[in-house]
Amino acid sequence: MNLSRLALSLGQSATLKLNELANNLRAEGKPVIHLGGGEPEERIPGGAAAESRRLLDGGFVRYTPVSGTAPLKKEIAAYTSRHYGVEPGPKNIVVASGAKQAIYNFLVSVVDPGDQVVFPAPYWVSYPEMVRLAYGMPVVVRPREGRLTVSAGDIEAHITSRTKAILLNSPNNPSGQVYSEDFIREMVEICEHRNIYLLMDDIYNSLVFDGLKAPSAFNFSKRPLNDSPIVSVNGVSKTFSMTGFRIGWSVANEAVTQAMTKVQAQVSSCPSALSQAAAAGALREGDGFAEALRAGLEKKRDVMAAELSKLGKVKLHKPQGTFYSFPDFSAYEKDSAKLAARLLAEAMVVTVPGAEFGLEGHLRLSYCGSAADIVEGVARIRKVLK
Ligand SMILES: Cc1ncc(COP(=O)(O)O)c(C=O)c1O
Numbered sequence: 141m142n143l144s145r146l147a148l149s150l151g152q153s154a155t156l157k158l159n160e161l162a163n164n165l166r167a168e169g170k171p172v173i174h175l176g177g178g179e180p181e182e183r184i185p186g187g188a189a190a191e192s193r194r195l196l197d198g199g200f201v202r203y204t205p206v207s208g209t210a211p212l213k214k215e216i217a218a219y220t221s222r223h224y225g226v227e228p229g230p231k232n233i234v235v236a237s238g239a240k241q242a243i244y245n246f247l248v249s250v251v252d253p254g255d256q257v258v259f260p261a262p263y264w265v266s267y268p269e270m271v272r273l274a275y276g277m278p279v280v281v282r283p284r285e286g287r288l289t290v291s292a293g294d295i296e297a298h299i300t301s302r303t304k305a306i307l308l309n310s311p312n313n314p315s316g317q318v319y320s321e322d323f324i325r326e327m328v329e330i331c332e333h334r335n336i337y338l339l340m341d342d343i344y345n346s347l348v349f350d351g352l353k354a355p356s357a358f359n360f361s362k363r364p365l366n367d368s369p370i371v372s373v374n375g376v377s378k379t380f381s382m383t384g385f386r387i388g389w390s391v392a393n394e395a396v397t398q399a400m401t402k403v404q405a406q407v408s409s410c411p412s413a414l415s416q417a418a419a420a421g422a423l424r425e426g427d428g429f430a431e432a433l434r435a436g437l438e439k440k441r442d443v444m445a446a447e448l449s450k451l452g453k454v455k456l457h458k459p460q461g462t463f464y465s466f467p468d469f470s471a472y473e474k475d476s477a478k479l480a481a482r483l484l485a486e487a488m489v490v491t492v493p494g495a496e497f498g499l500e501g502h503l504r505l506s507y508c509g510s511a512a513d514i515v516e517g518v519a520r521i522r523k524v525l526k
Contacts, residue, residue, distance in 0.1 A: 150269050154496040162490045173517040175505045176490040180381040185429040191421030192414045204413050206405040208235025212416045215423035216389050226358040228391045234400045237411045239343045239375040239388030246371055247274035249399035250337055255304035260290040261498030264313050280498050288315040288457050292326035305337035310354055311344040314497045314504040315466040316459020321355045328360040331369050340372045346379040346430050348461035349438040366393045379430045380422040385415040437463050440507040447518035463508035470501030472525050487520035
């Protein structure tokens, strides 16, 4: 087969592959418990359904402006100003088909071949492959033994003259950890001083527990938005349980936004008009929905932590946000892929190996499913480990 070197070099998305596997096993009638999922089980907010239905009933569903519709941009600007304390204009926003496409648009817009993009482990599974898709070089910063976060100094030590951007995801998939204000402040200072882009993947920033708040990088910027190297990415997938709508967005300075718009124009023209209408409805009316989802996940986080504490030798940094936990199973098995395969074969429990996120010895266990599944899933894991 005559495939490109780039295509041949790419790994498959481990998490999407596991979703498929879990669905196939369920279809075969197997009693599978899916602790590998990456989407809440709640129904979408009423406002989202009403808004997309209104557009559909009107009978005109057309291309929209490349960077998104005016009503959705207005809602994104209001959301950004509520949550980040910075008010972007329409020329600072690109609506994309998911936060994933927003990150891709960004990387393709700023990375030259061989440029380095630095991010800490554990990282979202797609970062290394997305950097490679942009012909960049992923540079991973590993935490010290027993930790799930790195210091600003650890990241700074990996910056070279080829560093184009730093990617941070807080709250973090897979660890559930929220980076501190001090850390974010230092990262902003470093990036603004060295003129390196700081991409904040804020997709989980509304799903934070224990009264914490995920600090926004914009709060620590000493520059106006249009002169800032900070790019924030967010979307409706997680906060509003709208993964299937595929709507995300970026907030950035006008020059970067223009470049990202050009990329998107050539790749996909625009995100789906129906989905943009739905996202506008969710942002306008969905604050109550998002809070109920957050509160429900906090309770399920507590269930997961309580169940995991029954596994004597498993170490857990209690998640402070998201719907993932990232316990360390290395006292039982150091090879995470081997352990995940065993749990699937012997207990029909789907988990994601830590190796996929750049940190061996851990498994990612989601708590976005039912509390009953969490209890049963961890009980099955306990039996296998015995
Ligand atoms: C850290 C992180 N960033 C981005 C995304 C992509 O979200 P979207 O569905 O908006 O493409 C995900 C989805 O799992 C994620 O976990």
